Amino acid sequence: MALRNIRVDDDPILRKHARPVTEFNDRLFDLLDDMAETMYKANGVGLAGPQVGVLRRVVVMDVSEDRNELIELINPEITHTEGSQTGNEGCLSLPGLCGTVTRPMVVQVKAQNRHGKWCLYKGEGLKARCFCHELDHLDGILYKDKLDEGTELFRPSEDE
Numbered sequence: 434m435a436l437r438n439i440r441v442d443d444d445p446i447l448r449k450h451a452r453p454v455t456e457f458n459d460r461l462f463d464l465l466d467d468m469a470e471t472m473y474k475a476n477g478v479g480l481a482g483p484q485v486g487v488l489r490r491v492v493v494m495d496v497s498e499d500r501n502e503l504i505e506l507i508n509p510e511i512t513h514t515e516g517s518q519t520g521n522e523g524c525l526s527l528p529g530l531c532g533t534v535t536r537p538m539v540v541q542v543k544a545q546n547r548h549g550k551w552c553l554y555k556g557e558g559l560k561a562r563c564f565c566h567e568l569d570h571l572d573g574i575l576y577k578d579k580l581d582e583g584t585e586l587f588r589p590s591e592d593e
């Protein structure tokens with residue numbers, strides 16, 4: 434496994450549309466392994482292909498406290514949402530910043546696993562927020578595009 438370079442700020446690749454994964458091979462496994470390692474090292478809860486310069490529809494996530502519940506999503510699609518939540522969001526590609534975004538409270542996602550099998554995932558709260566945030570990355574959308582009306586990006590205080 435190897436760490437990948439996280440693209441940040443105005444890197445144009447963050448604004449591009451990622452293509453579906455069609456080959457479930459060693460190259461994909463390496464990418465997924467590297468993305469997980471990079472996410473854990475950076476202390477993030479999620480990372481999408483474009484953030485490491487790969488325009489493919491792949492996401493890794495882990496919203497667990499113990500950092501031991503890795504989720505790999507290939508070609509993910511949101512199939513159902515319920516309710517809403519308003520809270521602060523950050524992104525490894527926008528270091529040091531935070532913003533208030535309203536997202537669904539419950540999100541159901543259909544995605545392939547690394548072997549190409551379709552699986553169903555359900556998330557509530559932070560996990561639901563993370564599904565939305567990471568899937569947006571695959572379409573070139575950043576959370577700062579979706580800030581609640583009347584709010585702005587801010588820098589969370591160090592001691593928070």
Ligand code: NI
Nearest residue numbers: 523524525526
């Ligand atoms: Ni992000």
